Amino acid sequence: MTELKGALIGCGFFAVNQMHAWNDVRGASIVAICDRDPERLKVVGDQFGIARRYGDAEALFADGGFDFVDIATTVQSHRTLVEMAARNKVPAICQKPFAKTLSDAKAMVEACRNAGIPLMVHENFRWQTPIQAVRNALEADAIGTPFWGRFSFRSAYDVFSGQPYLAEGERFIIEDLGIHTLDIARYILGDVRSLTARTKRVNPRIKGEDVATILLDHENGATSVVDVSYATKLSREPFPETLIELDGSEGTIRLTQGYGLQVTNAKGTTTTDVSPRLLSWASRPWHNIQESVYAIQQHWVDQLARGAEHSTSGADNLKTFALVEAAYDSAARGQTIDVGAML
Ligand code: NAD
Ligand code: 89V
Structure with missing residues (x-):
């Protein structure tokens, strides 16, 4: 090459x-x-x-x-x-x-x-090893047709020390972090028809919202909840893990804290460790994100060589970005937003 x-x-x-x-x-x-x-x-x-x-x-x-x-x-x-x-x-x-x-x-x-x-958005979270493992299990038909999902990121990690600008914007968690979680929901359950959201600011020292709960109606009929929070103090800090629950016609998938993938179906329950690799330059707890940065950049090069569209091309990312805008709009107006009409 x-x-x-x-x-x-x-x-x-x-x-x-x-x-x-x-x-x-x-x-x-x-x-x-x-x-x-x-x-x-x-x-x-x-x-x-x-x-x-x-x-x-x-x-x-x-x-x-x-x-x-x-x-x-x-x-x-x-x-x-x-x-x-x-x-x-x-x-x-x-x-x-x-x-x-x-x-x-x-x-x-x-x-x-x-x-x-070619234009690719560096939307790396879908490239995380545990998220890829969930997608692979679904593609292998482990739980039949998914009809419900939850994509959850709840933390009290201090993101403001490394990224002080996050405390200063009118918008915070949906624009910065929820954007990844919404992209994962699309990646796993497909595009979204309509969306309803509620937001809150718990931390008085920041300007924007630090909690959001978003209900998604997917085009394939599945329903999911995306819930994100930087105001959630837990006994074991999960940053930066996205936890996933999926219910399907033939079983369930649970991506649990500590990178466990549990698949339950007619054959029973299997639990697999889907931890990200700790790359030579990476450090915990960021190694999950850092590995996905490597993966998306390798994907950029590989797709350019093939002359093929990128997974998170600019055109694809418009559909994730529309969910961000729709979430703010829904929270402000207290209404459900028709996402298709925005695109
Ligand atoms: P930062 O403020 O630390 O770094 C941005 C840098 O860009 C600064 O050094 C600034 O001087 C420079 N810059 C800004 N405008 C410029 C211009 N017009 N020309 C040249 N230089 C310019 O910000 P950051 O925390 O590194 O975040 C950068 C981006 O990465 C943000 O959009 C953030 O949301 C994103 N981010 C993504 C992830 C992820 O996992 N994908 C994680 C963290 C941050
Ligand atoms: O991934 C990001 O965009 C980061 C963080 C994980 C801190 O939200 O800003």
Whole structure:
């Protein structure tokens, strides 16, 4: 395989994971980095031995010499940078949340489609080993047709120390974390017809909501609940595990805390350890997320080589992003939202 050359924009908290993962990915490496903060540029450039460094994305694209761009900035700059990639005809990966609004997200997908460049959203949670294990069990017909699900992320982990901006936005848990949980619900039970949500802010030191309960009507007739909280103090902190319950016509699946996968059907119950690997550069409890970063970046390269659509392409992510917008709208108006009408 010819080695693809990548450029990474945004050398902050999470980009360090992406840089480590690029070192492990077969078929690609990062040749240039960009950050408007000179200190972050130096820290990441020195840590990963990257000589080509830019303080301005326009200058990075003007110099070129790379086959794709990995946008790891926060949401405010995503539209500008994705459209810059499209103008320069450079395939792009963009971190979640993909955009500030659904209409921005649609414009970004359109810009890349018109430019003829692949666009993937770095929506990595569906690539976690335990989530893949649930999907594989369903695909192996372990429980027949699923009719009900619960996708749950309840924690009191201090995410604000690493990502202080999470305490400052009008929107918090649905936009930052629930977006992953909603994507997992779509990945496991399919697209969503309508949605009803309720939100709450429990932590008085943050601006946005830190608790959300969302009811999803899936197109295939299944019903699911997505419940997320950063205000849940438990005896054993589960961060960053998503717990899953699925009931099907022939049995049940439970993804339990500590990465246990329990499948019950006519043959009895099997329990499997579906723990993520601890990659050489990873650290607990983040290793589950870190492994999925490696997996999604490898998927980016593999699909580019095949000329095939990415699992979390920009077009696919519009359907997850619509759920985020619908959840805020539903909570604000106390109404059920027709998701199909938004797309
Ligand atoms: P951060 O604030 O630590 O880092 C962002 C960096 O981008 C900063 O260094 C900033 O200077 C730089 N930047 C911003 N705009 C720029 C521009 N126009 N040009 C050049 N540099 C620019 O943020 P973070 O915590 O690393 O989060 C980055 C993104 O990653 C967010 O969208 C966040 O939601 C996402 N994230 C994803 C996961 C995941 O598992 N997928 C986990 C954590 C964070
Ligand atoms: O995955 C994320 O987007 C992170 C966190 C797990 C802390 O919510 O922001």
